[in-house]
Amino acid sequence: MKIVKYLSKVDSEKCNGDKHCEKYCPSGAIKVVEKKAVVDEDRCVACGKCYEACGEGAVQLIERTEPITIFTDPDTVDQLEIQQLCEKAGVMPDISICPCTKTTPKEIAAAIIKGAKSPEDIVLMTGTGAGCGVYCIAIVFRMFAAADIIIEDDPRWHNMTLMADDVPESIKSEHPVYRFGELF
Amino acid sequence: MFNPELSPPEVMPSMYGPKIRETRSSDLPDMAAISMRDLFPEIKQGFSHKEGIDDIRKIAEKELSIVNMDKIKPGDKVNILCSEHGFSLLEGLHYREMLKTVGKVVRERTGCNNIRYRLASGMGIREAKEIIEYFDLKNYLNASITPMRPFDKGVPIETEIGTFYGLAKAYDGDWIIHAFHDEPRDLYFHRMLNRTLKPFVMNYARYETRAVFHSNFTNRNSNFVQKAIFDSPLVQSKFVFGCILTSTPDGITGVDADNDMYRLDRRIAKDLLNNYGRVLRLISEIDDCIAVWDGGRWGYYLHAGGIVFGCLENGKYDPFDLDVPSAMGIDKMVEKYLSGESESLDQMMDLNPAIKAIVVNQAWAGLPTDIPVHIPTVVVGHDQAEFLNRTSANPTFMESAVVSETLIDAVDFALKIAGTDKIISFDDSFGSITANTSMAKYLMEKAPEVSKQVDDHYLPLWLKQRGME
Structure with missing residues (x-):
């Protein structure tokens, strides 16, 4: 919010x-x-x-x-749809992804379900990206990808969705010092 | 009581902070400067902010004399990549001198005169410009210097794990020289894994790359990302050498340079674990305290004895121990959530319960934090309160903090409510820790035992985990 x-x-x-x-x-x-x-x-x-x-x-x-x-109230959309989007994106629905606005993935999901099509829409519907603007965007892209919405590059953003889980197993096992595979 | 020889560095004026305070925490009655030499005589001695500039030039020249620069030809364009953070170390003059020396030596050795400095900022759009003006860098470096900001034009960097975006200005030359510093800073993120490569995923990268590093990877495996970027064909096709300003909690110790960044990183990691590890463990021993923010950067990144406040905030974890899942406490928070013990995950990290109150004498706004929600916070000056109110990254800070007219009133109030008489100031000091008598006595009593624990237990563990026994 x-x-x-x-x-x-x-x-x-x-x-x-x-x-x-x-x-x-x-x-x-x-x-x-x-x-x-x-x-x-x-x-x-x-x-x-x-x-x-x-x-x-x-x-x-x-x-x-x-x-x-x-603010986009997550309670105003289908909870199952939110859950499915978050699961597909590989994110916990309740953890804050934006330290400036405390926005949760379930709110991002609700905004997408209500029609958000770009990071600009997310800013206007949830406030995410209206603070420092540095740390929140990665999960936003992840959520769009889970909703099969393609985000074209813009001078203001480059679509990046990579997560630790996406790193090939061969690389993970080659570098045990980084503790790939552990939850945290 | 306060030893003027150990006075904290001056604060640089900035649009990101309030007007410079006339009264600093070191001016308060009962405040002392505990010398690092007294706390830990075994820590390598360094230069304070008042000395050693000429020495740094000579050391840099010597170190650079063994670096291979054959790739650089007279007609080439060379980008010297540098960071705003280096100018927040002591008073920034050692870093400036190292940067100047790098440019001078490259010109002399290669005949190349097209040297362009690229100064990266932490977050804000005008940070780097302010530094260029304050330090008179265009004249002092005798070269062009251009700010790089996280929102500037990007360039794709293909790596073995995917595409990342660097800042186009960082990579628009024929060659890059990585001119950084070794201060551990937010070691609860980098965990002393590829520490000197971190700018490739932060300072020299677009904000989306920084977001992936912070949000999509975990506390330890995120540090593979800077390695992947550094090892990418783009970076390797341009990289010539790294030149690092070295430090200990006692001050600036010198310069280290190498064509092999991994070799350089390992040398530096060993030194940092040994030197900073002692102060880090000492800070974690603090059982209760009032912390004062009193410097010219974000509160989270202000130093006490070379250790940033963020290390105290997350102080109950050992970030150097790679077996500890998360130095920020996120693991504990999520475990509680998954077990049903906690109903929400609305807190970013587990705060150190030893911090009983915070006094904000002066600090930059703009770095998101909800500290006042969890820790009683007193802000000095209505001007600073208004400044925080207008900062979009701290929209609710003043909803939970209170305002005091003067620093002395703020500290008195904090002492009344905190239930502790120990005060530590994060006033960007290296070479000493600014604290009141009670805290000074506590730290002096604890230091010898901490040092023994580091020698006997922690250091061998940290080195073993990194294959550096």
């Missing part, structure tokens, strides 16, 4: 239209239109990437009048 209390705001006087903000935005909220960055307030998840990226100091985070909550 992500409670979005802030919002990116662009100072058009300072914006030089270099699109640094756009290429880092995980939710597609900020776009450069006619050489000036424009924020879609409904899509802004206040991750702060545009604020960080802007070398001109043209982006600030301001408080929203009303915070918005981003």
Whole structure:
């Protein structure tokens, strides 16, 4: 769950239209239109990437009048479907995969069942990827693969689903020091 | 009480942290600097942040003199890959000197002048740029230097276990030189397995690769990934040599360089197990304490006696012991869940129960942590509280933490609620540990026994597990 209390705001006087903000935005909220960055307030998840990226100091985070909550309730979809997706992906449904938002695989599964088709959709439906943005994406890709949804590469993401279990047995047995095959 | 000769390194100003605090934990009454020489005389002596810069240049020149650079021709493009983390060691000047020396020696030996430094950042988009400006790197290194961030353009790296994505800027030259440091840092992840290769899966890699390393592999087998990337045809076609700034908990000790990264890694692993292992085991002996974050990086990565706070946070496990499944306690958490003892898995890791309270004097925000949910946390200054509130990776931090106007008030409050009188500061010190008298006495009493245990039991075990007896 992500409670979005802030919002990116662009100072058009300072914006030089270099699109640094756009290429880092995980939710597609900020776009450069006619050489000036424009924020879609409904899509802004206040991750702060545009604020960080802007070398001109043209982006600030301001408080929203009303915070918005981003969450897909796993209880609103078929539990068996969630379980099957998580099992196929090889992940535990209840373990937090995003240390910033505490999102669980079952919430990601629920978002996919409700129509998420890309990492951008996942950000907008669960908040995953709206924090540090670094550690959560691998399980998201894994869940999409389990749902047979093909994620095309984008400048913002490369689809990677590899897990330790996927490593060939010959490699695992050749390198016992890494303890492949043990649960943890 | 505090020995000014052992003062902690200065804090670099940054957009990722609050304004620099005028009062540091070492300024508090009753705080002492326990010298590493007094705790563990057997640990190899190092340079403090105030000394040894010229020595590092001379040592680097000597080490590099035996490295083969024949691959590099005068018209080639050479990328010297380096890391933001090196600038967080002491005050970063030793690392800067090593980087400068590498570039200078490569120019002199090969006639190649197209030397490009590529500076990798840990997480943020502007971290590396801040460092380039603060350390005046363009002028000091006399070469181009470009930031590399986890979200920058990627390049596929085919390995024996699958495709990973590195950062295109790291690999856009004819050759790469790996210029890193050996400080163990988050050893609860790397477990001293291929430690010096870790940047190939983190610093020089896209964020998806970093996510796979953290999330899709386990605590020990994840360290096969950096080996797979390093051994890949792409990396091997460009790699020339590694040059590593070496350290002990006492400070910076020198430079080690080699064309064979595995040989270099083994030399360094032996030294690290021997030297850092002692302080690590001592930290794990702390039975209760208040920890103070007081430096210019994320709290998790601030040092006390060369050991990062993360090692105290996970301090009840021995991360060097490869038979311990998970140094982060995830195994225990999942076992409880599977047995029905716990109903949820909403906690990332098992926190060290010895930490009774945390005081945040100054630290970077942005690294996800829910510490205040589990440990009473006092944040110094409303400006810092507001700063944390605005940081997307720490959205709930201030929901559980309290704010104090001054450091001294924060520490007083922590002492009242924590039920301990022992304070240890993570103020990025090497060569000493900043602590109050009670903690200082405790650590001094424990150190000799810990050292004996390391010599008699731990070190032989750690070395044997890695085939280094």
